[in-house]
Every structure is written in structure tokens, then in C-alpha cells.
Amino acid sequence: MRHQIRIGCLLLIAVSLLTGTVQAEPARPNIVLMMADDLGWGDVHCFNPKSPIKTPQLDAMAAAGLQFNRFYSSSPVCSPTRGSCLTGRHPFRYGIYFANKGHLKSEELTLAELLQKHGYATGHFGKWHLGTLTTEMKDANRGKPDNTKEFSPPWKNGFEVCFSTESKVPTWDPMLKPLKDNHNGWDFIEDKSTAVAYGTHYWNEKGEVVRDNLDGDDSRVIMDRAVPFIEKATKDGKPFFTVIWFHAPHLPVVAGPEYAAMYSRYDTYKRNYYGCVTAMDEQVGRLRETLQQAGVAENTMLWFGSDNGALAPGRAPGSVGHFRGGKRSLYEGGVRVSGILEWPARVKAGTQTEFPAVTSDYLPTILDELKVEYTGQRPLDGISLLPVLAGTQTERAQSIGFESQGQLAWTTQQYKLYSKNAGKTWELYNLLSDPSEENNLASAHPEQVAEMSKQLAAWRDSCVRSDQGGDY
Known part of the structure; x- marks a missing residue:
């Protein structure tokens, strides 16, 4: 009798598998948060067809996914917005009031920490700006010996693999500057023997200074580390959470010869700004191709945005389009940015939305998709955008x-x-x-x-x- 029951159970399981009545757990999406630095809403061609900047890869990404016409950075400057991306909370809740002010507190819960607990490989690549990365040497804006108060590197906030700077670097040859540098930028340095150290370092997850493969386009230098991380996670069968925060086009802007030549009819400032954006755009395309070749593009949430708007008109070549204000202003030009989501498994290609979304929405959206409860008994300022993606919500109820x-x-x-x-x-x-x-x-x-x-x-x-x- 027991033997007959065992055979019967096996037959039921086999039939269930054949008929599809046993439901496999849906695959967890990979997640990539890309962000430019000081990129204006009007710089990306798909948002502003009048832009002189070539951004074919971002245009293709928008055409393949969802374009947010009302996407906001939580702040009109760098550091606070970055905090919101990882915590789902406004930065005034944890003391990051402005750029180079405060740090990401250990008590805060980051996306990297939450996803790591659910089996995700976590990596940060590029600009951090949420605390210092060393207590042993002078580095960047705030890093210095014995400054432990503001020490809060990505590897202390849930990221297993890091290739990170505390703050800005030149967008070409990121470790160098001319002897007489212009704050805004310069043409690429042909004779590097005439250059001096810029003063900001890249650091890995071991707290070590990285000294190899740092020449040329900074966006490529960053992607050279992000791509192997994604390929390894895919090979290991692990979902990945990857943060890629470009330095471009934050000052000082420097474009390599190939990219500067695309804009040779413009003045020095413009051709270097425009060129570094196009170089960054090229790396967006490289990342999209990597995901395709790895066979994971279909179920990867690929986000793109900016930490704030461009500098106000007349102060830099960046464009806020027809909006008022710019970086450091809470008028639309300072906080309305180019938001894009490509996610073939869930987002229909070529769609646009006027729904107001903000960088604080990343965390609630991702946790909602994973059916993961937020473990902190604390207020979130973001909301889940899944109903927006599904087309069931068109108006934002929470201000x-x-x-x-x-x-x-x-x-x-x-x-x-x-x-x-x-x-x-x-x-x-x-x-x-x-x-x-x-x-x-x-x-x-x-x-x-x-x-x-x-x-x-x-x-x-x-x-x-x-x-x-x-x-x-």
C-alpha cells in the first residue's frame, strides 16, 4: 500500500509539472541604478530634440522602455539625492543637507544592505559622495588622516564590490589636471609629463587605492569595473544590484580627442561638456550590450537619471530645457531630470508617462517587486511605482x-x-x-x-x- 501511495504521489507531481499546475517562483530581477552628475533635463536628445549633444544610446534606452517626463531628483545638489536613491528617504531625515555635508549614517537601511540579505551580489562603481573613503590620507574634498566622523564608504553600507571615489574627478584622465587648471575643464592633456595629480582617488572594497587602468575616458574606466562584476554575478547564478554613478558631466569637463572632435565647432567649454556626455552615453550602450550578451537584459531593471539639473543657464553648457532655475535651485530646472527605465519583462517599449516620480521611489519600487517588507519602523518618502508600470495608476497621491x-x-x-x-x-x-x-x-x-x-x-x-x- 505504501509503495502504491508513493508511486501515486510521484505520478501526481509528474502530471503537475507537465500541466504547469506547480508554479515556479518568478525570477528576481537584476537591478542597475545609473546616474549622471549635473546632467540637465535638456541635454538628452529624447527629452529635448533641440539638444546639440549626441546621446543615441540613451535615446535607444528610452525607446526600448519607459520615459519619465516628470522625474525628480530629491535635491538640487549631489550628495542628498544619492542618499535618497539608496534609502527611499529624504536626506534631511539623516543629516545630509547639502553637497559635502553629513554622511550616510550606519543606522540607515540601504538598498544594498536589504538586497544582500536576499542573495543579491552588490556593487558600487563611480562617485559616492555620501561620506569619506579613508581616514589615513588626504583624499578628495573631506578625506584626511583621523577624520573618522564622516567616514562612511560604500563597503560599510552593503556593497561587496567597489570602485569608488568620494567626489568629482575630471571626465578624461580622472587622476590628472594641468599645472594651471581651469575649474570648469580643459582640453585633454596630450603631454602627461606636464600634469599633476588631481587629488581624488578610486578605492576598492578593501579600502585600497586603485592605481591601474585609470587613463582615458572616466565613464569607460568606471564601466570597465562594472561589466566584469555583472558578468561574474550572472555566471554565478546570482541576481545583482549594481550602482553606476558617473562623474560626467560634473566640472571639470574634459573630453578625449575622439569626442571633442565631434563638437569642434564649439568653444572649449562646450566641446568638452558635450563630448564627455557623448562618451558617457557610449558606455550606457556598452552596458546594454553586456546585459544582452549575458542573456539577462529581459529581466533587468535598468534605471537612468541625474542627481540634479544642470547649472543655471549661462553658467555652464548644460541645458535645463524650458524650465526655470538650475542646480542648487528648487525650481523645476534644478530638480526635474531625465528619468528612464528599461525593463523588457515588465515595461512596454516606447512608452512615456507624466506621472511625477522621484529618486526616493527606487527603494519602495524594488522592494515591492521582490515582495520584501521594509524592515525599518521609519517613514519612507518614496512610493512603489509598480502600479505606474502596470498602467493602473496615472496620478500621484503622495506629495x-x-x-x-x-x-x-x-x-x-x-x-x-x-x-x-x-x-x-x-x-x-x-x-x-x-x-x-x-x-x-x-x-x-x-x-x-x-x-x-x-x-x-x-x-x-x-x-x-x-x-x-x-x-x-
Whole structure:
């Protein structure tokens, strides 16, 4: 009898497998977060057809996926936005108020830490800017002997493999600068014997300075480390979480001869800015090809964005398009960036959305897809975008809060409340009809200002409680 039951069970299992009634656990997606540095919304051709910059790979990525026409960085400057990408929380909750201010606290939960617990290989490549990378030598902006207070490298925040800098480097020959350097950038250095050290180093996960393969295009130098990481994880059968944060086109901009030649009719500043963006774009294409060849492109969440908008018009060659303001401003030009998601398994090619999304949405979206609960009893500022990807949600219910150097903003699906002086005076814009923020409606709609400012005040109070350690 037992023998007959055993045979019967085996037959049932076999039939179930043949008929598909036993459901295999869905494959977990690979995740890549790419981010440019100071790239303007108007720099990428698919967002701004008038852009003089050649970005064929980003254009192809958008055509193959989803283009976010209202994608926001959580801050108008570098460091705070990077924190939001990894924590799902506004940086004022953990003391990263501005670039080179604060560091990623050990109590914060990062995507790398959360995904590592679920079997993901984790790697960070490029700019970090969330703390120093050494306590033993002078490095970059804040690294120096015995400075332990701000020491918070990626390998202390969940990343197993690292090729990282604390802050900016030149976008060509990243370790070098001319004896008399221009802050904005320069033509590539032909005679390297005339160059001196720039002063920022690349570090690996062991806390060692990396000294090999650092010549030429910095975006390629970064991708030379990211590609083997992805290939190894794929070979090992592990899903991967890869953060690739390019330095381009943050100053100083330097384009190699091939890329500068594409823009020879422009002045030095423009040809180096434009050229380094095209060089970065080339590496985006290289990454997409790597994913295809590895057979994992179908189920890889491939994100692209920028940490903030371009410098304000007239200060740099970057473009904010028709938007107002630029880097360091909470007007749209400072925080509206080029957001793209390519994910063939879940996203229909050639789609666009006007849904307002923000860098804080990465974490909730990824955890939602993995059916992983957020383990921290603390507020998140982002939301899951899966309903947006599925086409079941077209309007954002949860507002997006911003704060930076006395500026405040509260953005809803339709309206944006803005203050340049910590709430002493207010401006109100209808972003659906006036995305360029030309018509201040505050005096015409005082009730809207009152309600939105009340919501903003409550959110700021929550951020203060978090920053004072209330979440830990």
C-alpha cells in the first residue's frame, strides 16, 4: 500500500509539472541604478530634440522602455539625492543637507544592505559622495588622516564590490589636471609629463587605492569595473544590484580627442561638456550590450537619471530645457531630470508617462517587486511605482517634499508650492499648464497655499524627528 501511495504521489507531481499546475517562483530581477552628475533635463536628445549633444544610446534606452517626463531628483545638489536613491528617504531625515555635508549614517537601511540579505551580489562603481573613503590620507574634498566622523564608504553600507571615489574627478584622465587648471575643464592633456595629480582617488572594497587602468575616458574606466562584476554575478547564478554613478558631466569637463572632435565647432567649454556626455552615453550602450550578451537584459531593471539639473543657464553648457532655475535651485530646472527605465519583462517599449516620480521611489519600487517588507519602523518618502508600470495608476497621491538651503517645495500631481525664504513668502504654480513656472498663482489661490503649506510643515516636522534620531 505504501509503495502504491508513493508511486501515486510521484505520478501526481509528474502530471503537475507537465500541466504547469506547480508554479515556479518568478525570477528576481537584476537591478542597475545609473546616474549622471549635473546632467540637465535638456541635454538628452529624447527629452529635448533641440539638444546639440549626441546621446543615441540613451535615446535607444528610452525607446526600448519607459520615459519619465516628470522625474525628480530629491535635491538640487549631489550628495542628498544619492542618499535618497539608496534609502527611499529624504536626506534631511539623516543629516545630509547639502553637497559635502553629513554622511550616510550606519543606522540607515540601504538598498544594498536589504538586497544582500536576499542573495543579491552588490556593487558600487563611480562617485559616492555620501561620506569619506579613508581616514589615513588626504583624499578628495573631506578625506584626511583621523577624520573618522564622516567616514562612511560604500563597503560599510552593503556593497561587496567597489570602485569608488568620494567626489568629482575630471571626465578624461580622472587622476590628472594641468599645472594651471581651469575649474570648469580643459582640453585633454596630450603631454602627461606636464600634469599633476588631481587629488581624488578610486578605492576598492578593501579600502585600497586603485592605481591601474585609470587613463582615458572616466565613464569607460568606471564601466570597465562594472561589466566584469555583472558578468561574474550572472555566471554565478546570482541576481545583482549594481550602482553606476558617473562623474560626467560634473566640472571639470574634459573630453578625449575622439569626442571633442565631434563638437569642434564649439568653444572649449562646450566641446568638452558635450563630448564627455557623448562618451558617457557610449558606455550606457556598452552596458546594454553586456546585459544582452549575458542573456539577462529581459529581466533587468535598468534605471537612468541625474542627481540634479544642470547649472543655471549661462553658467555652464548644460541645458535645463524650458524650465526655470538650475542646480542648487528648487525650481523645476534644478530638480526635474531625465528619468528612464528599461525593463523588457515588465515595461512596454516606447512608452512615456507624466506621472511625477522621484529618486526616493527606487527603494519602495524594488522592494515591492521582490515582495520584501521594509524592515525599518521609519517613514519612507518614496512610493512603489509598480502600479505606474502596470498602467493602473496615472496620478500621484503622495506629495513630494523638497528642502535645500532655505528653499522649500511641495509638489503634487498638479501644483507646486515654492518658497525661497523658508516659508516667509510663497509661490504657487500649476505644473500641468505652466511647467516653466512663469505664472505665480499664490495670490489668486490663498486656500491652496494654506492647505499645501500645512502639509509641507507636517512633513518637515517628521523630517526633524527623524534627523534627531527618532527613527532609530
